[in-house]
Amino acid sequence: MDSAMAAVVRASGAYGGILYALPPxxxxxxxxxxxxxxQEMAAPWRRVGLKDPMPVADAIRERRLVxxxxxxxxxxxxxRLALVLPYEFGLAAAPVTSGAAVRGGLVLLWAGDHPTRLNGGEQxxxxxxxxxxxxxxxxxxxxGEPLxxxxxxxxxxxxxxxxxxGEAAxxxxFVDRLPGGSCALDLQGRLIYVTPGAAGLLGVDRSLLMGALPWEALPWMDVPHVExxxxxxxxxxxxxxxxxxxxxxxxLTFELYPDATGLSVRIVPGSPDADAPSPPSGRSTGPSRATVLYHLMHLASTLTEAVSVPDVVEQTADQLMPALGAQGMVVMIPEDGRLRIVGQRGYHPExxxxxxxxPLSSAVPGADVMATGVPGFWxxxxxxxxxxxxxTxxxxxxxxxxLPLIASGRPIGSLLLSYQRPHVFPPGERAALTSLAGLVGQALDRARLYDAKHHLAHRLQSALLPHSLPHVxxxxxxARYLPAARGLGIGGDFYDVIxxxxxTAAVTIGDVQGHNVDAAALMGQVRTAVHAHATVGAPPGDVLARTNRLLTDLDPGLFTSCAYVHLDLATHRACVALAGHPPPLLxxxxxxxxxxxxxxxxxxxxEPDTVYPxxxxxxxxxCVLALYTDGLVEAPGVDLDDAIAALAGLLEHGDPGDLDAMAETLIRHAPTPGDDIALLLVSPRAVAGHSGGRSIVFTDEKDERRSAGTGSGGEDAR
Structure with a gap:
């Protein structure tokens, strides 16, 4: 393997390479x-996932030369790669195959003066x-050996x-006679040769320098631009x-001359005001690597917390504009063949x-960059x-x-940065800006997907929950509903008045496991099933048992808690059954x-045959009956019984004549919603001619058919 690696590097004209293995x-x-x-320079990519946005991952996954x-x-x-290595160089990545099997990938590196394309011989x-x-x-x-x-x-x-x-002497x-001093570093950055003149300029004995990294042996060289x-x-x-x-x-001014074995370094006295002697490639321009990496860390960390498109726009403006000295920013996306502005900073909306x-065909920079993926600098x-x-x-x-906003290899938008004074965009700054825009593009793509799911889920949940409760x-x-603070902001909590x-009437509340579209969809099925079984006059235990059998037949992979209460407003009595749900408060x-x-x-x-007492x-x-889901009482580190007792205390001091005010008080004292919260309060009023004392009589579906002529049984009055 070593000889094959050395041969491909030599034959291709590359100066180095990295071989990856893909275990079966x-x-x-x-x-x-x-x-x-x-190795230290290659360490960040010791392991590369096949879905990572890296050249070798694309080469292996797509079986092509990159x-x-x-x-x-x-x-x-x-x-991401360009932000960590913002230098001029060429890179090729290719799949390593044996027959039809892909066994790994090969990355080869060329010097910065390589032509923009590989020639046929190199390929x-x-x-x-x-x-x-x-x-x-x-x-x-x-x-049988590991790869x-x-x-x-x-x-x-x-x-x-x-x-x-003789030649060595x-x-x-010859080197000692040159002005200043000279030293040599191996490819790992360690000093392997130091002239007396160099040691004198550095102010350190040669014996302390040999084998050391310069920025470790010389603390004053431990600054970002040296490395x-x-x-x-x-x-x-x-x-x-x-x-x-x-x-x-x-x-001191240092001149570095690299080759395949390491670096030759010339050291001469310098000054802070005069430019150091500079070879053709010269100094770096634009933001320094340390500056770019600093803003990369901040931007990357904040964008991981950006959930929606407005979040991405706000955090990008907060991070990039001060760092880059820009006074204006506009984020644009394509939508239905037109340019749509989804956020801006520093411009008048008019x-x-x-x-x-x-139209995206318009001759404006934002549309052109979006179409081509090529940044524009003016x-x-x-x-x-x-x-x-x-x-104009x-x-x-x-x-x-x-700048193009790239995600999954395609432009999904464009980012405009503007400056109040003429601004030169040297190559280093152009590369840094393009890289930073790539991070913004990936975050924007995630946010747009989230927004689309969020909108769909809320429409679904809105359609499944009652728009208004019936007058009884x-x-x-x-009633109150508060979505979870995490996830899509939707979930499976539901309530209903029937x-x-x-x-007679019935009230129900429930909580489907999860905070996503699946939970919302199952919530609709449970609510419909409870509603259907309630309207045929089934007792609470039977309503839950029949709904349970339906769910076990559907096998959705999610579980549901539920409380169902039958109310007899003539006798002022009620009957309740629970399916793994917190106890109602009376x-x-x-x-x-x-x-x-x-x-x-x-x-x-x-279990399909569960009995519900x-x-x-x-x-x-x-009286006031309070039905609630566990999001109203559960909090990390708080005992559930203590939380229910605290809720009872709030209920005790509420005004039973103003249920809305009571509901607002209970919701306001709820923990930060890591889970959905649903709350339903009911209170019977005195009605002339109604008396209490007798037990509730239920009619199941057969009884309803027999007694339809007498008016007993239920009717869906939603």
């Missing part, structure tokens, strides 16, 4: 062999090398031609330079009305007008960047509150 049956590839780059070169192109295709060399590596992996599996070692191995570079003692003398330039030299294979202060007041709703209005002659200068800004003579009712006949006319201790049956949907109790005028 796994959904992630692991680094096996590294050459030409330090090529990305240049900072801007890398930022468009792979923004042939990559494919041939992948076949050889695949055959080697196949032999490894045939021997993935505990740690990836590093393949050392080819040894240089050995020098004679002459070379050392950044070192990484830039290794990755781009282009000379780099930087100037740094050696305390207390000595400025101005944006001219652009909102334009340092002045003159340059913008040259590209778009019909544009209306926004008072002086420079603009329009002799009964006061108040008018059965002139003197507030007596004298203010005393007690939970109704009904033996609870199993949750609905578990019921409890009959008096419910005279002036």
């Amino acid at each position: 049956g796994e959904d992630a590839a692991w680094q096996v062999l590294i050459t030409g780059v330090p 090529w990305a070169a240049g900072r801007e192109n890398m930022a468009r295709q792979y923004p 042939d060399a990559v494919r041939a090398g992948c076949r050889r590596l695949g055959d080697s992996m196949e032999r490894t599996l045939a021997r 993935v070692p505990d740690r990836p191995r590093t393949l050392p570079p080819a040894a240089p031609r050995p020098s004679s003692p 002459a070379l050392s003398a 950044d330039r070192y990484r830039a030299a290794l990755v781009s294979r282009r000379p780099q330079a930087f100037t740094v202060l050696r305390p207390p007041k000595t400025w 101005l944006l009305k001219h652009f909102n709703g334009l 340092p002045t209005f003159e340059e913008l007008r040259e590209a778009y002659p019909t544009m 200068h209306e926004d008072g800004m002086a420079a603009w960047a329009v 003579p002799g009964l006061n009712v108040a 008018r059965l006949d002139e003197h 507030r007596h006319a004298d203010g005393r509150v007690e939970p109704l201790r009904v033996p609870p049956g199993l949750l609905l949907g578990i 019921s409890l009959e109790f008096p419910l005279p005028p002036g």
Whole structure:
């Protein structure tokens, strides 16, 4: 495998590579062999999931050769990779196959001066090398050996031609005579050679430098731009330079010259005011790598908490505009063939009305960037007008960047950043902006999906819950529903009031497991089943038992708690049955509150033949019956009995003559809703001619058919 790896790197003209193995049956590839780059630099991608937005994952998953070169192109295709390695270099990734099986992936790296495309010879060399590596992996599996070692191995570079003692002495003398000082680093960044002149400039004995990392041996070099330039030299294979202060007041300029074995470094006195001697690739421009990574961490962390499209817009504006010095921001998406503005900062809404709703074929930067996926940068209005002659200068800004918002490899929108003064966009800044926009695009895509599900789920739940409760003579009712603070903001809590006949009614409340569309759909089925069985005059225990049999037949994979109460408003009595539901609270006319201790049956949907005991109790005028779901009382670290007792205390001090005010008080004192909350309060009123004392008589479906002529039984009066 080592020889095959060395051969493909040499034949393709790459300076280094990383070999990944895909163990059979796994959904992630692991680094096996590294050459030409330090392990520390490759460590963030030691394991790559096949769904990760990384070149090697795309190559393995899609069985194709992937090529990305240049900072801007890398930022468009792979923004996360470009943010960590914002340098000029070329990268190819290809699947490693053996026959029809994909055994892994190969990543090869080229210097920053490589042409924008791989030529035919390079592509042939990559494919041939992948076949050889695949055959080697196949032999490894045939021997029963694991493909993935505990740690990836590093393949050392080819040894240089050995020098004679005379040549070595002459070379050392030559280097010592050069002005300033010189040193050499291996590919791991450790010092392997230091001239006396370099040691003198650094102010440290040579023995303390050999084998050490410069930024560890010299604390004053432990600053972001030093390591950044070192990484830039290794990755781009282009000379780099930087100037740094050696305390207390000595400025030193370092010039880095990379090759396949490491870095040669020239050190000369410098100054903070004058630019250090700079090779053609020169210094980095735009935001420093440390600055970009700082904002990346903040933006990435905040966007993970962004749920809706407005959240994404607000958090992007809060993070990016101050960091980048922009004064305006507009987020645009395509919708029904038109440009739609979903959020902005720094613009007057009246101005944006001219652009909102334009056809996507319009000659405006936002639509063009959205269509092509290519960012646009205009340092002045003159340059913008040259590209778009019909544009008029209306926004008072002086420079603009329009960036594609990419998700799953396709543009899903565009992001406009504008500046009040002319603003140069050097290559480093363009790549950084494009990468950051990629993170915004992925967050926006997730948010739009969430918004769509949220809208659908709320429409579904709105259709399934009663829009208004029926008027039942002799009964006061108040109901409240509060969705969970997490998830889609919907769930399976439900309530209903059912008018059965002139003197009887039923109330029910329930809680379907979950906070998603499935829970809302099942809630509709449960509510409908309870309603149907109630209207035929079935006792509470039978209503729950029949609904339970229906759910076990449907087998939805979700369970439901439910409380069902039959109300006889003529006799002022009630009968209740529970299916795994919290006990109702009964507030007596004298203010005393007690939970109704009904033996609870199993949750609905578990056992088809479950029996649900019921409890009959008096419910005279002036009493209040409170039905609620567990979201009203459950909170982390709080005993459930204590929580129910606290709810009873609030109910005791409420005004039974104002159920709405009582409901608001109970909801206001509820814990932060990690679960849905439903609440139903009922209180009978005194009605002339009604008397209490006798037990409730129920009519089941057969009785209803026999006595239909006498008016007994129920009628759905929704």
